[in-house]
Amino acid sequence: MLALAQLTQTIRWKIGMSQNLIRIATRKSPLAMWQAEFVKAELERIHPDLTVELLPMSTKGDVILDTPLAKVGGKGLFVKELEVAMLEGRADIAVHSMKDVPVDFPEGLGLEVICEREDPRDAFVSNTYKSIDELPQGAVVGTSSLRRQCQLRARRPDLIIKDLRGNVGTRLAKLDSGEYDAIILAAAGLIRLKLAERIAGFISTEESLPANGQGAVGIECRTNDERVKALLAPLEHKETRLRVLAERAMNTRLEGGCQVPIGAFAEIEADTLTLRGLVGNPDGSEVITGSVTGSTADAIALGHQLADDLLSRGAKTILDAVYARN
């Protein structure tokens, strides 16, 4: 059976090659579709003879979107089906929000390209208030991100944080129905979906340190597919890659996913990279922050260095407690 699977993969792969075709496996959410369409448009613009097709698919993560993801296995749920499609040769690439990409890849697949980053900040969305500071005592704020919850609570312990799940459109509809006074979303998602007018205010990275990779789109493909890798190469954005590498390295060293209160955000000036990091507990009663600066050539080492610094100053105790609860 394994030999047969291998054969069908090779045949599908050869078909793509002979037709100068790239097939993108994508989730069906509007944001995932936007990102896949974006990569398709870029590839077809750069390579006029290339045909790019979308292969939209449902993933486990989409099916269980209404249950607390922390309890059912985390962010890998959104990418597994896409990866199987690539390994079986039904698709050639998958486009991901870097924020949702697990640190490890299955054998044979890798993240070959990171595209230029969109606005990495969190956005404050409300039909009544312009900023967190304007919110009255005890206001209800929607977010399911422990990272956002932790930082909100640290500033405003009086706020009531209420779970908010679903894709971007669903979340906005829940705000509009009056369930929340405000919600927090990634600015990038709203901007890409042409919903930027819903942003009441951008939250500075000092107020809410973004998640690692937030606002960046990455492209995964088979590591031995030289044809596809060459076609993708022009989409690579070096500065974004270095920033995201440093952020992800910090997360990797902390062994943290999207389900723990961890923020990581890197910026580059000339050849100098500054990485800020944060680990807190969900109620915001403890927040440990730090930063490192060094050469962009040491992006990954800087991520590890900051993680070790945070761990030595109490992050280890906090993370152990968060994981024990899940």
Ligand SMILES: NCc1[nH]cc(CCC(=O)O)c1CC(=O)O
């Ligand atoms: N976790 C879901 C997710 N993954 C990527 C984005 C937004 C776009 C991005 O960060 O690239 C979002 C929505 C959100 O956090 O509001």
